[in-house]
Amino acid sequence: MADAEKVFGKTFNCPICGNSFKNLTIRQGKARMDSTDIDLKVNYKDLEPLKYDIIQCPRCGYASLERYYERITAFQRKDILEEVSKNHKQDFEEKEEYTFDEALERYKSAFLTARVKNAHNSEMGLLCLKNGWLFRAYANSLEESEASKIKELRLRENAFLGNALNYLAKARATEHPPICGMDDVTLDCLLAGLCTELGKYDEAKRYMSNVLQNRSATKNVKDKILTMKEFMEEHVKEEKESAV
Ligand SMILES: [Zn+2]
Known part of the structure; x- marks a missing residue:
């Protein structure tokens, strides 16, 4: 569609x-x-x-x-x-998409x-x-x-x-x-994800532990962080192996 x-x-x-x-x-x-x-x-x-x-x-x-x-x-x-x-x-042309x-x-x-x-x-x-x-x-x-x-x-x-x-x-x-409609837990999750995506693993770990230690973080959010952590560890391992 x-x-x-x-x-x-x-x-x-x-x-x-x-x-x-x-x-x-x-x-x-x-x-x-x-x-x-x-x-x-x-x-x-x-x-x-x-x-x-x-x-x-x-x-x-x-x-x-x-x-x-x-x-x-x-x-x-x-x-x-x-x-x-x-x-x-000025551009008044109406687009459909x-x-x-x-x-x-x-x-x-x-x-x-x-x-x-x-x-x-x-x-x-x-x-x-x-x-x-x-x-x-x-x-x-x-x-x-x-x-x-x-x-x-x-x-x-x-x-x-x-x-x-x-x-x-x-x-x-x-x-x-x-911040941008996000509470501190959500923002830390996003920052952890961005650092992981960009390969900034030390920074990612800091944001991840912020979330894991935050009492207002729900189980669902903590699970997301654990998934990110696994993904990151997998990548670190692959990078080490390919460097040998
Ligand atoms: Zn105007």
Whole structure:
């Protein structure tokens, strides 16, 4: 089933220019969970919801994750009008779905907005994380014959996940939970997963033991950490063996 049957145009009001516009959004109940990667990225059957996570005003170019869309100060609005809207090429073409390349362009606009408004580490981290995962989903959607494109996407995924880790670790140290909607246990789980994915095993172990020692962590969460730990130990063993 194509994405077009799973999304609809939801109406948003732009807090920068006052424009009312429709943005493609996943219909309720259309995203069916399939599996979870080691860094907790959730995969859905025949759909990548990350493609629809950026809200963008077609008139002024203001773009962000829905969580942050309304949160804008008068100073940030002024900077966005000067540094984003002035250079924005208006595009009112209504799409039925987004390709990976179109979705990546929308993330680019969200990064531009985030930089101009001087976003917190948590918002930058969440953007990097989702963008990194989007590169992974894009790479996974390609045929093996597109090896060089896949390699390029994997490199970009890694770079974005590395940045996500830096920003989120800073957010953890300087902001108060909930951070990006996550409590401290959930954030430590995510950081443990990211470190595992990126091969930073010592750092991963620290976040894992934070979770295992946290009294508010549920059994389900602790089990997830134990799965990550097994995965990590397996990899360390393989790396040692291949080094011999
Ligand atoms: Zn606008």
